[in-house]
Each structure stands twice: as C-alpha cells, then as structure tokens.
Amino acid sequence: xxxxxxxxxxxxxMTEGTLAKWHKQEGDExxxxxxxxxxxxxxxxxxxxxxxEGRLGKILVAEGTEGVAVNQPIAILLEExxxxxxxxxxxSGAAKPSAEASAQEPQPEEPPAARSADGAGEAAAExxxxxxxxxxxxxxxxxxGAGGDRIFASPLARRMAEQAGLDLxxxxxSGPNGRIVKADIEAALAGGKAAAPAPTAEAAPAPTAxxxxGPGAKQLADLLGLKYRQEPLSNIRRTIARRLTEAKQxxxxxxxxxxxxxxxxxxxxxxxNERTEGNVKISVNDFVIRAAALALKQIPAANVSxxxxxxxxxxxxDISVAVATPNGLITPIVKEAENKGLATIAREMKDxxxxxxxxxxxxxxxxxxxxxxxNLGMYGIKHFDAIINPPQGCILAVxxxxxxxxxxNGSLGIATVMSCTLSVDHxxxxxxxxxxxxxxxxxxIEDPISMLL
Numbered sequence: 001x002x003x004x005x006x007x008x009x010x011x012x013x014m015t016e017g018t019l020a021k022w023h024k025q026e027g028d029e030x031x032x033x034x035x036x037x038x039x040x041x042x043x044x045x046x047x048x049x050x051x052x053e054g055r056l057g058k059i060l061v062a063e064g065t066e067g068v069a070v071n072q073p074i075a076i077l078l079e080e081x082x083x084x085x086x087x088x089x090x091x092s093g094a095a096k097p098s099a100e101a102s103a104q105e106p107q108p109e110e111p112p113a114a115r116s117a118d119g120a121g122e123a124a125a126e127x128x129x130x131x132x133x134x135x136x137x138x139x140x141x142x143x144x145g146a147g148g149d150r151i152f153a154s155p156l157a158r159r160m161a162e163q164a165g166l167d168l169x170x171x172x173x174s175g176p177n178g179r180i181v182k183a184d185i186e187a188a189l190a191g192g193k194a195a196a197p198a199p200t201a202e203a204a205p206a207p208t209a210x211x212x213x214g215p216g217a218k219q220l221a222d223l224l225g226l227k228y229r230q231e232p233l234s235n236i237r238r239t240i241a242r243r244l245t246e247a248k249q250x251x252x253x254x255x256x257x258x259x260x261x262x263x264x265x266x267x268x269x270x271x272x273n274e275r276t277e278g279n280v281k282i283s284v285n286d287f288v289i290r291a292a293a294l295a296l297k298q299i300p301a302a303n304v305s306x307x308x309x310x311x312x313x314x315x316x317x318d319i320s321v322a323v324a325t326p327n328g329l330i331t332p333i334v335k336e337a338e339n340k341g342l343a344t345i346a347r348e349m350k351d352x353x354x355x356x357x358x359x360x361x362x363x364x365x366x367x368x369x370x371x372x373x374x375n376l377g378m379y380g381i382k383h384f385d386a387i388i389n390p391p392q393g394c395i396l397a398v399x400x401x402x403x404x405x406x407x408x409n410g411s412l413g414i415a416t417v418m419s420c421t422l423s424v425d426h427x428x429x430x431x432x433x434x435x436x437x438x439x440x441x442x443x444x445i446e447d448p449i450s451m452l453l
Contacts, residue, residue, distance in 0.1 A: 003052050003077040005062075009070045010041050010048075011363035016156065017041050018066045018235060019074060031078065037074070040235055044366075047357040054079045065175060066182045067154030076312045119176075135353040153180035160185040186232070189218075236328040247390050254428040255385050258438040260445040261415045263403045268448040272342065285321075285375050286346045288398055290451050291444040292373055293337035294316035295437055302437040303370050304389040306427045312391075320369030320389060321349065323356045330356045331389060333369040342451070377401060383419045394434070396441075418445070 007017065018040040024030060036056075052123055059079040068074065090401070151159070151168045157180045161168050161190045164185065171188055173180035221228050233241075265287055272282050296303040296317040305312040317338045320331035332352035334345055355361050372395035374386045379400075386397035401418040424434045444451055 002057065002082065003079065004073040005036070005050075005075040005077055006353060007068045007070050007072045007074050008048055010039060010046050011367060014041055014070060015366075016067050016069050016154065019061050019063060019068055020045055020254065021063055022059060023047075024058055026057050026059055028053055030056055035235055040359075041363075044236075044361050044363075046362075050077075054082075057082075067156035069154065069365045086372070130245075151180070152178055154182065156182050157185050164189055182232075186415045187384040206384070219337055233326045236325075236330065240328050242392065244387050247387050251390060253385075253387050254387060254424050254426050254431070254434075255421055256424065256438055257383065257419060257421040258442050260418045260420060260442050261406070263416045264416050265445060265448040266401070266416060268452075276343070280343045280346050282342050282346045283349075284377070284401070285373075285398075286342050286349060287317050287451065288375060288396075289321060289334055289337055289345050289349070289373060290342055291320055291441055292371065292396055292452060293334075293340075294444055295440040296371055297338045298440045299433065299437040301433045302429055304393045304428045305370070306393065307391065308423055311428050314370040316370070316372045318368065320366075320392070321352075322372065322374040322386075323353045325357045325359070326357070330361065330366055331369060331372060332356050332366050333360055372396070372397065377418065383421060385421055386423050388423050388425055391411060391435060393428045394437075395423045397423065 004279050007019075010017070019037060019051075021038040022036070024034070024036045024037070030036060030050045032050055032053050034050045034281075035203055036050050037048045038045050040046075041047055054077040056075060058076040059074070060076065061074040063070070077348065091204045102297055117270045131329045144327045152173060153168055153318070154175070159423060160166075160182065161171075161180075161228055166185065166188055168180055171180055171184055172178070177179040185199060213221065222308075242243055259369070262284070265284065269282055269284065269287065276282075294317075300313060303314045303317060305314070315345070316336045319337045321334060332349075332355075334348055334352070337345060352361070352365065356366070370392060372386070372389045372392055374395060375398040377400040382402065384397050384399065387397045388395050390404070397420065399419040399421075401416045403414055406413050406415045406417065422438055424431075
C-alpha cells in the first residue's frame with residue numbers, strides 16, 4: 001500500500017512552510033532516517049528525515065514551493081513490490097474526495113470581519129505557543145468563487161490577495177494541481193492586474209470596509225518613478241514584521257534606563273581571558289547575559305509573562321539573545337543561564353550564534369525564552385529602546401561602553417559607562433519592580449567578582 005509523505009509541523013506554531021529542496025528524486029530508494037528534503041519555516045531551514053522505507057514514487061510538491069500547508073501530501077512512497085500502477089491508484093483515490101467536494105453546493109465566502117476574527121485567534125494562539133485545531137487553522141482547501149467554481153490557493157496567497165484587493169477567481173495558479181501560490185499573486189500585482197468586482201447578491205450588504213490606509217511603498221515608488229530593487233519577503237522577515245507590529249500595538253511598553261560603570265568588568269574580563277589561554281573567549285555580552293539571569297533570580301517578579309488566564313512566573317532564567325542574520329533577527333536561548341558560568345555561556349553563545357546565521361537552529365533552541373537581551377554596543381550605539389518579544393514581559397537593550405565624565409564624592413572623574421534600557425510590559429511588571437531589577441543588574445555589572453561566586 002502506498003504511503004503519503006506529509007508536510008511536517010516542525011514547530012508548535014507552524015501552519016505552513018516552504019519546501020526548499022529535495023534530497024531524493026523519484027525512483028530513489030529510501031530508508032528510515034534518510035534526509036529526504038529541507039523545509040524552510042519562519043525561523044530556520046530544517047532537514048526532514050524519512051520515517052518509512054520504500055521507493056520515492058511521485059513528488060507532489062516541487063522545490064521552492066511556498067505556503068505548503070502542514071499535513072498536505074508532498075510525495076508518495078511505494079512499498080516493496082509496488083509499481084507505478086499502485087501510484088496511479090493512490091493519485092486517483094486522492095482525487096476522488098476533491099471531485100465529490102466540488103460537486104457539493106458552494107458555500108458563500110465569509111465576510112472580511114469573520115476572517116479578521118479568525119486571524120486574530122490564530123495570532124493569539126501562536127503567541128501562546130499553541131497550535132490551533134485543524135478546524136480553526138487557515139485552510140488550504142478550495143473555497144467558492146464566482147460561478148460556483150472552486151479556487152485552490154495557499155493560505156499565504158489568500159492573505160496577499162485579500163490585502164491587495166485581487167479576485168482569486170481571475171488568476172491562474174502555477175502550483176500543484178493549479179493551486180494559486182505566492183508567486184502568482186506577485187505576478188498579478190507586477191502586471192497591474194485589477195481586482196474584479198465582487199458579484200452582487202440579493203442578501204444583506206456586507207459590512208463597510210475601512211478606508212484605505214494609502215498606497216504601499218511599492219505602489220508609491222512606481223507612481224513617483226523611483227528606482228529600486230525588490231526582494232521577496234523571507235518567512236523570517238514576514239514573521240518579524242507581524243510579531244513586532246502586534247507587540248507595539250497590543251503590549252503597553254514603558255522604559256527604564258540605568259548607566260553602569262564597566263571598568264572593573266573590563267579588567268576582570270581581560271584577566272579571565274588571559275587565564276583561559278585562548279581556549280575560550282569571554283565577551284562583555286557573556287557578562288551581561290550572566291548578570292541579567294542572576295538579577296532575575298534576585299527579582300523573580302520580573303521573570304514573568306502575561307496571559308489572559310493569569311500571570312506566569314518562571315522558575316528559570318532562559319535568556320533569549322538577539323542575533324542578526326542575513327535573513328533577519330533571531331533569538332537563540334541560553335537556558336537556565338543563572339546556573340551557568342561565564343565560560344559555559346561563552347561556548348553556548350558562540351555555537352548558537354553560528355548556527356543561527358546558518359539557519360540551523362532547532363525550534364526548541366529559539367522558542368520559549370523568558371527574558372530577552374539585545375546588545376548593539378558593538379556597533380557603537382549609545383542608547384536604544386527595544387521592542388518586547390511576546391509573550392515575554394521584558395527585554396534589556398544594551399548600548400556601547402564609552403568613557404564619560406562622572407562625579408564621585410564631589411570630584412569629577414572619567415569612567416567607562418554603558419547605558420542599559422529595560423522595556424517593560426506594564427500589564428505584568430510595574431515601575432517599582434522594573435527599577436528593582438535594574439538596581440540588581442547594575443550592582444552585578446559594577447561588581448563582576450560577585451558573578452563568579
């Protein structure tokens with residue numbers, strides 16, 4: 001009996017992905033454990049291993065296809081003794097439900113308000129790390145179009161068409177079985193394809209759509225004749241845009257800044273690196289990670305997340321550290337950092353940062369942190385306010401250490417000072433708690449020996 005290879009869910013929040021590359025071709029023998037394909041999620045590119053044995057009979061989803069829904073068949077595996085006739089039966093059997101579905105009376109398209117509510121629920125579930133049930137996820141199944149014809153389109157293509165005002169019934173899909181994918185929407189927009197007018201109905205009129213927010217960047221550039229180069233959004237860049245927009249709109253931020261003198265820290269770092277004789281190189285950022293974790297241990301009320309059901313207080317300080325990659329920002333996690341020494345943190349961060357830039361992190365290595373840290377000091381940035389990474393309650397923005405004039409006991413002096421700003425979710429952390437946390441953090445940074453005890 002043939003075996004369908006399905007699009008895997010590589011993280012709790014994944015609903016679709018891009019089939020980046022096939023490692024096996026049709027006719028190849030496959031053994032359980034073989035790497036058969038690479039799947040691009042919203043954060044990384046991951047290898048997919050086979051769980052069954054047989055011969056790859058048919059590839060259903062080509063390389064580079066975007067918006068492939070989780071649990072959608074991507075290939076068919078032939079078991080021992082089966083030939084192409086079994087493949088034909090499998091494909092005809094899969095087509096039968098579609099034919100039956102197309103014969104049913106088409107359902108009216110749901111109003112924009114309903115789709116918006118579903119999208120909000122999906123976003124809320126994703127932020128809580130919960131995968132919605134299949135009945136609540138965006139469906140790749142066909143929906144009714146003009147004239148009762150069924151339209152096959154990926155969830156991503158549907159969202160793009162809705163935002164651009166395109167009528168999917170007027171487009172021809174280039175994906176498997178004529179499915180409309182992202183590339184078809186982009187081609188329609190590039191060709192200036194106008195949206196077809198919606199069919200009139202005798203039912204009650206649909207709710208009035210809000211006024212347009214104005215032309216997008218591309219439309220405005222085209223109108224003004226500006227020269228530009230456009231690249232498609234990567235999954236990670238699209239996720240960053242969505243999540244950070246949600247964070248600024250839904251999370252009530254406030255900011256607290258403290259100046260830390262780091263001359264003693266720099267001297268301690270120099271001495272420790274001399275003792276390691278090059279076996280491990282401890283950075284200022286490693287000290288900051290350690291201090292951030294120990295301060296959370298001292299002020300556990302800052303190590304929290306907001307949820308409608310109640311406030312979550314975390315037992316360990318799992319520090320998410322922002323790392324810049326060619327595709328966008330990702331936050332690998334140093335787990336239980338309060339229990340790790342500087343050398344261990346340095347080794348872990350070197351490994352995590354390298355694999356983050358290569359897109360090789362596992363989902364559990366960048367999902368689930370309790371507190372975030374963003375350090376732009378190496379770029380010479382003196383001060384900045386970071387955006388909270390939901391559902392976490394705080395993020396610490398670290399600037400560059402620079403020599404500044406300071407006053408000690410009425411006398412003017414010079415010290416290396418580093419400005420650190422805590423962005424706080426006011427729903428779970430009040431100003432007093434944020435201030436207590438920064439006081440504990442400053443004390444640790446300015447007395448680095450206490451971090452070694």
